Amino acid sequence: MRIVYIANKINGTTGLERMISVQSNYFVRNFGYDVQLVLIEQNENNLERTFFEVDNKIPFHFINAKKGPKKSYFKLVKSLNNLLPGLEPDIVMVCIDDIAWLYVPYFLKKNYKIVYQRHSTKDINLNRYYKGLKTKISNVIKSKLVLFGGNCYDRFVILTNDHRQDWKFVKRLSVIGNPIILDAEGNRAELNNKVVLAVGRHDPVKGFDMLIDSWAAVLEHFPEWTLRIVGQRITVIDLRKQAKDLGISDNVEFLEHTKEISKEYLNASILVCSSVIEGFPLTIVEAMSFGIPVVSFDCPYGPRAIIKNGEDGILVPPKDVLALSESIQHLIKDNNLRKEMGEKAQINIQRFAKEKIMKLWQDLFEELHPN
Structure with a gap:
């Protein structure tokens, strides 16, 4: 099975970037999947390819391959429509929290299943730092766009059941939490240090x-x-x-x-x-x-x-x-x-053991793309 991730970048330190690397590595090493990463904001000129380790079997594809102004949303969609058919994915996994990406499947020419993986609450898309009438009006519009977004995906994955209230109009919801990432190797903190x-x-x-x-x-x-x-x-x-x-x-x-x-x-x-x-x-x-x-x-x-x-x-x-x-x-x-x-x-x-959580992903993939 070929899984293609779409993300902004993979060379930062956020939980989402960390989870993409963990999932990708696990799918390649344990399930034998072919995983590829399509990156929107990162480009080949970045000195650090990743902060978190990514298996060297996983190729990177850069949409903004050179330095310069970022592409507009519709130019990005066009680039994806040019790129994805050649990658021949079975499943495309979108991991971008911007509002526009809640609607991107409407614009993709696809013969593959597309999954949205949401790690943030809907409030992340609202302006939390500025006040005033313009911000208030903008947040009302954004709230509506977020509320009704996501229904175009074949599956919309959230982290907990409590997140359902954010996405009550999304019909194809699945709940898959994050796994334990660090291997404690049987170690336990002594809890004696102050x-x-x-x-x-x-x-x-x-x-x-x-x-x-x-x-x-x-x-x-x-x-x-x-x-x-x-x-x-x-x-x-x-x-x-x-x-x-x-x-x-x-x-x-x-x-x-x-x-x-x-x-x-x-x-x-x-x-x-x-x-x-x-x-x-x-x-x-x-x-x-x-x-x-x-x-x-x-x-x-x-x-x-x-x-x-x-x-x-x-x-x-x-x-x-x-x-x-x-x-x-x-x-x-x-x-x-x-x-x-x-x-x-x-x-x-x-x-939340890694084996248990990753099995949920495997079950979801096989349900969407039966062999």
């Missing part, structure tokens, strides 16, 4: 500003503990300044995104997810696979689909900084509870 971990880019949606506020309250009672935030720094928000202004810089560490993230999990005792919204947070899955209990805002949509509240982690009301701080402190001071939750986390998360 380190609380958070992982993600410095984007307002990750809520690290609220986490740092909550951490200031934690330090009033546990000044020997450290908060370690691992992720790409962007210019939208200055978390270092916030920590400095609160006088807690000595207890907050910032690390760039690393391919050696396993070491950070093994050195941590608690993971915190302070996001405003999460489709399906890979960092929670990864941390639990290392036997780390998680404290998370019960934000839409992912955390509640992963964490069993009070059993392998703690869910607190969204944006409740005080509750977040109190729950962190609860796990800090109760060593036995922290370790009991960690043990259950490593067991419970196996429902």
Whole structure:
């Protein structure tokens, strides 16, 4: 079976790019599929082909092959119509969250099945940072376009059942969560280090500003503990300044995104997810696979689909900084509870084992394209 992915790029550090590489590698190595990647924004001039490892059997095709202005949407569609027939795909997998791509099958000349893989909530397509009448009108229009998009796909794959409310007009929905990506190799974090971990880019949606506020309250009672935030720094928000202004810089560490993230999990005792919204947070899955209990805002949509509240982690009301701080402190001071939750986390998360999740993909492909 030949699977052709369409994505913006594969050389970044996002969860979607990571998942594309994981799926592609697995399909090639375990199912014997022929997988190819069609990239819209990345081109052959990029110095780094991928951040995450991609099997060398998987060829890349660049739509914007040279530097210069990006192609318009309809020029992209034309390029795809020129490229895809020659690739002879059985299934095309679209992994782009832009609104226009919800409608792209209407414009493709195809004799193949086309699947949309959605990792973000519909709100990602709205303007979250600016206010005003123009933004309000624009968001209303975008909301309608998103709401009614996606029905032209042969299958529309979402991450959790809670995401169904975003896509209530899509008829051919399937739910396939993300798998455990990191292999803990039987290792479990000892949970003795006085380190609380958070992982993600410095984007307002990750809520690290609220986490740092909550951490200031934690330090009033546990000044020997450290908060370690691992992720790409962007210019939208200055978390270092916030920590400095609160006088807690000595207890907050910032690390760039690393391919050696396993070491950070093994050195941590608690993971915190302070996001405003999460489709399906890979960092929670990864941390639990290392036997780390998680404290998370019960934000839409992912955390509640992963964490069993009070059993392998703690869910607190969204944006409740005080509750977040109190729950962190609860796990800090109760060593036995922290370790009991960690043990259950490593067991419970196996429902997202890679073999189980990839079998769901295989079943979907074979249903769409029977041999």
